[in-house]
Structure formats: structure tokens, C-alpha cells
Amino acid sequence: MRARTTARAAAIEAVDAGGGGHAARLVAVAAALVGVALSAYLTAEHYSHGTTFACPESSAINCLKVTTSRWSVIAGIPVAVLGLAYFVVMTGLLLSRTGNRWIALLRIAAAGVGVAMALYLVSIELFEVNAVCLWCTGVHLVTLVLFGAVLWSDSSRAISGRPAR
Amino acid sequence: MSKDKSSGAGKNRPAAPASAQQRLAAQRAAAARERIAAAQRRRRLIVTGAAIAGVIAVVAVLIVVKVVTGAGNPKSGPAATAASSTVLGRVTSVPSATFNAVGVGTATAEPIAIKSAPALTDAGKPEILYVGAEYCPYCAAERWAMAAALSRFGTLSNVGQTTSSASDVFPSTPTLSFHGATYTSKYLVFVGKETESNQVVNGHYQTLDTLTPAQQTLFSTYDAPPYVSASAKGTIPFVDIGGKYLINGASYTPQVLQGKTQQQVADALADPSSPIAQAIDGTANLITAAFCTLTGAQPADVCTSAGVTAAAAKIGAGA
Numbered sequence: 001m002r003a004r005t006t007a008r009a010a011a012i013e014a015v016d017a018g019g020g021g022h023a024a025r026l027v028a029v030a031a032a033l034v035g036v037a038l039s040a041y042l043t044a045e046h047y048s049h050g051t052t053f054a055c056p057e058s059s060a061i062n063c064l065k066v067t068t069s070r071w072s073v074i075a076g077i078p079v080a081v082l083g084l085a086y087f088v089v090m091t092g093l094l095l096s097r098t099g100n101r102w103i104a105l106l107r108i109a110a111a112g113v114g115v116a117m118a119l120y121l122v123s124i125e126l127f128e129v130n131a132v133c134l135w136c137t138g139v140h141l142v143t144l145v146l147f148g149a150v151l152w153s154d155s156s157r158a159i160s161g162r163p164a165r
Numbered sequence: 166m167s168k169d170k171s172s173g174a175g176k177n178r179p180a181a182p183a184s185a186q187q188r189l190a191a192q193r194a195a196a197a198r199e200r201i202a203a204a205q206r207r208r209r210l211i212v213t214g215a216a217i218a219g220v221i222a223v224v225a226v227l228i229v230v231k232v233v234t235g236a237g238n239p240k241s242g243p244a245a246t247a248a249s250s251t252v253l254g255r256v257t258s259v260p261s262a263t264f265n266a267v268g269v270g271t272a273t274a275e276p277i278a279i280k281s282a283p284a285l286t287d288a289g290k291p292e293i294l295y296v297g298a299e300y301c302p303y304c305a306a307e308r309w310a311m312a313a314a315l316s317r318f319g320t321l322s323n324v325g326q327t328t329s330s331a332s333d334v335f336p337s338t339p340t341l342s343f344h345g346a347t348y349t350s351k352y353l354v355f356v357g358k359e360t361e362s363n364q365v366v367n368g369h370y371q372t373l374d375t376l377t378p379a380q381q382t383l384f385s386t387y388d389a390p391p392y393v394s395a396s397a398k399g400t401i402p403f404v405d406i407g408g409k410y411l412i413n414g415a416s417y418t419p420q421v422l423q424g425k426t427q428q429q430v431a432d433a434l435a436d437p438s439s440p441i442a443q444a445i446d447g448t449a450n451l452i453t454a455a456f457c458t459l460t461g462a463q464p465a466d467v468c469t470s471a472g473v474t475a476a477a478a479k480i481g482a483g484a
Contacts, residue, residue, distance in 0.1 A: 065334035126231045151213040
């Protein structure tokens with residue numbers, strides 16, 4: 001039983017090392033950092049009322065229309081600020097101990113929450129604001145990449161329950 | 166001897182099979198590890214792939230629903246009504262002291278001088294042509310200042326009050342409407358055209374006023390490069406000030422009006438410390454300074470006032 005567990009752990013280690021686990025972790029960190037940058041820009045634009053927004057404008061694309069809508073604030077906090085806080089926390093989680101199962105589970109849960117939030121905001125853009133914000137779409141894509149990379153790098157560890165190193 | 170030999174051979178003989186067994190065991194262990202690793206990789210691929218595919222499928226469904234049902238198209242706001250007498254009274258009688266205290270206030274744009282354009286006149290008087298739409302939030306902002314400035318040269322009547330689109334940027338900005346408005350002045354002629362209302366019919370805002378061919382030509386000519394930037398081409402509000410100045414877009418951010426009623430905006434205009442007065446009265450002074458270049462600096466008490474003089478310097482008109 002012990003030998004089987006050891007073999008399993010070794011196999012997971014091999015998958016992590018050879019199956020793109022480390023590369024996925026790097027992709028996740030890079031995505032989180034890009035998310036920090038995009039959210040910081042959107043936060044700055046929120047507080048400057050979009051007077052310097054670099055965004056094309058058409059009937060379907062209108063960043064300012066999205067970022068100044070009444071849905072751009074949740075519980076008094078601008079969505080851009082929430083996004084910035086989220087990506088900062090995700091960056092911290094990704095740089096924390098990689099061998100801990102609970103941290104792995106937390107990363108997956110947080111990445112899932114990010115994607116759920118992105119889907120909610122996309123539905124708001126489509127059905128309430130009636131416009132799409134390109135910068136926000138960039139954040140949504142980064143969130144999806146982050147979700148995929150976290151799942152790839154952490155799902156084995158989270159499911160197998162390998163103890164913390 | 167033979168026993169010794171035999172026993173010696175018996176000692177050596179198991180050594181070879183033991184090594185083979187170890188190799189076999191090692192191979193089996195490696196194979197087992199590889200199987201587990203392959204299973205892990207498969208599971209990871211399935212988990213990640215399914216999750217990503219699920220997210221993409223949800224987005225695709227949202228887009229299909231949007232396209233098929235047209236949900237989220239522009240929504241009608243409250244229809245325009247006649248402006249209340251208290252609202253119109255406050256807008257058209259901002260105290261001179263307030264205008265002077267504000268100066269250019271927090272206006273972020275000023276009328277743009279038009280070079281070598283023919284004068285726009287009607288019956289011998291300089292004409293002010295305003296083109297906007299009731300749904301437009303930037304027009305909503307500019308109308309307050311335009312009404313305040315016009316009222317320093319004449320009497321504005323039959324003005325409406327409404328809000329900009331509830332589903333556009335700066336939603337439901339409180340404002341006036343120039344649709345059907347009349348203006349009497351011994352100095353200026355004012356023509357206000359609201360091309361569309363804030364009422365949606367068949368997915369589009371309802372048409373209100375139609376530009377005459379001459380007005381359309383002015384709009385096409387001067388609301389385009391080189392008079393305005395390429396990105397601002399065709400932007401409303403557009404104001405042609407006697408062929409001498411033009412306004413393209415809002416002169417201050419409509420954000421300052423968010424969440425206010427028309428009455429609250431009108432009431433704030435007399436308080437020079439109010440952010441609303443800083444924006445609207447400041448813009449009104451800039452527009453007034455442009456008007457004064459058409460009227461020969463008449464009426465003198467308006468055109469030589471401190472607020473207008475400060476604004477004139479800003480638009481390069483001098484005092």
C-alpha cells in the first residue's frame with residue numbers, strides 16, 4: 001500500500017515535471033501578472049472617468065459605456081478594483097508552496113470564481129449594457145487562461161491528495 | 166570437493182536470477198509508474214479540456230441568445246415633458262456673480278475656432294445651430310450650459326426636460342430638450358435640432374427633428390476633419406456658432422450629473438462652489454464668450470463680465 005502510494009506520488013511528480021506542470025504554473029503566473037496590469041489600467045480609467053481611455057468606439061464596442069454603467073460597481077466597490085485585488089491575490093497564491101494540496105484546491109477554487117465572475121460580467125455586457133469593453137474582454141481572456149493553467153498544474157495534486165511537502 | 170564445489174556453485178547460482186528479478190521488478194515498477202503517469206495526464210487533459218470547453222460553450226450560448234433574441238438592445242427612458250418652470254427659471258437666471266466666481270470652472274473643452282468659414286446668419290443675425298439627440302448623454306451635459314448661455318442674450322421657451330438613454334454611457338443623465346424650443350433675441354438666432362428621442366421603436370431611437378439640406382451640409386463639413394479629429398467625426402452634440410466657432414462633444418464630463426434630478430442640477434447652478442456649477446457655468450461662460458464675438462461684444466454687461474472675459478482668453482477671442 002505504501003509502495004503503491006510512493007509510486008503514485010512519483011508518477012504525479014513525473015507528470016508535473018514532464019507533462020507541462022511547471023510550464024503551466026509559469027503560464028498561470030504570467031496570466032495573473034497581465035491581469036494585474038489590465039485591472040490597474042481599468043482602475044485608473046474608472047477614477048479618471050475614462051477621459052484617457054484608449055478604446056475604439058462603435059455600436060458594439062464601447063469601453064466607457066461599460067465601465068461607467070451602474071453594473072461597474074458592486075457593493076460600492078468598482079469592479080476594476082475587485083479585479084485588481086483578485087489578480088494580486090492569485091499571484092500570491094501561485095507563488096506560494098506548490099506541494100500543498102489545500103493550496104492547490106484553493107487556487108483551483110479561486111480560478112473558478114474568477115471565471116464565474118467573468119461569465120457574469122460578459123452577460124451584463126451583452127444583455128444590460130449592450131456594449132463590449134475590449135479591455136474588459138482582455139481581462140476575461142486572461143482569467144480563462146489562468147483557469148486552464150491552474151487546472152493543468154494543480155488538478156492532479158488536488159485530486160490525488162498528496163500530502164504537503 | 167565436489168560438495169564444496171556444488172555448494173559454491175549453489176551460492177553463486179541464485180545471484181544471477183536475483184539480479185534479473187530485480188531488473189524485472191524495476192521494469193514493472195517503471196511500467197506501473199508510466200501507466201499511472203499516463204492516467205494522470207489523461208485525467209488532467211480531460212479535466213482541463215472539459216472545463217475550458219464548458220466555459221467557451223457558455224459564452225457561445227450567451228452570444229447566440231443575444232443575437233437571436235436581440236435582448237439588451239437600447240431601452241426607452243422617460244419621454245420628454247415640458248420643463249418645469251422652476252427648472253427653466255433657475256437655468257435661465259444664473260446670477261452674474263456666480264458666473265464671475267466660476268470663470269471657466271472645470272470645463273475640459275472650449276469652442277474651437279473655425280478658420281475661413283462663411284458666417285452663419287439668419288435674417289441678418291448670427292445663427293447658432295445645435296445638433297444633438299435626446300438619448301445622447303454628452304448632449305445632455307452640453308444642453309444645460311447652452312441654455313444658460315443663450316439666456317444671457319435672449320429668452321428661451323418651450324424647452325423640454327428628459328434624461329439621456331438608460332442603456333448608454335452615463336445612463337439617464339438629467340437634461341433639457343431643445344426639440345420644439347423657441348428663442349427670441351435681438352442679438353442671435355438659435356436653431357436647436359434633436360435628431361432622435363430617447364424612445365426606442367423597433368430597436369432604434371425614434372426620429373425627432375430632421376436637418377435641412379443646408380444644416381446637413383454644415384454638419385457634414387464642420388463636424389469632420391480638419392475641423393475636428395478623425396475619431397470625433399460626426400460626434401454629437403455639434404454646435405456651429407455663427408460659422409466662427411464649433412463645439413464637438415461635451416465640454417465637461419456628464420459624470421457630475423449622475424444620480425441627480427433636473428431640479429437638483431438646476432438648483433446647483435447658483436452655487437459657485439458646486440461641482441455642477443463649476444462644470445455647467447464654466448462651460449456657459451466659454452460659450453458666451455464665443456457668442457460675444459458674433460454680437461460685437463453686446464450686451465456689454467455680459468460680454469465684459471469677469472467670467473466671460475476669463476473665458477474669452479481661453480478661446481483666444483480676447484476681451
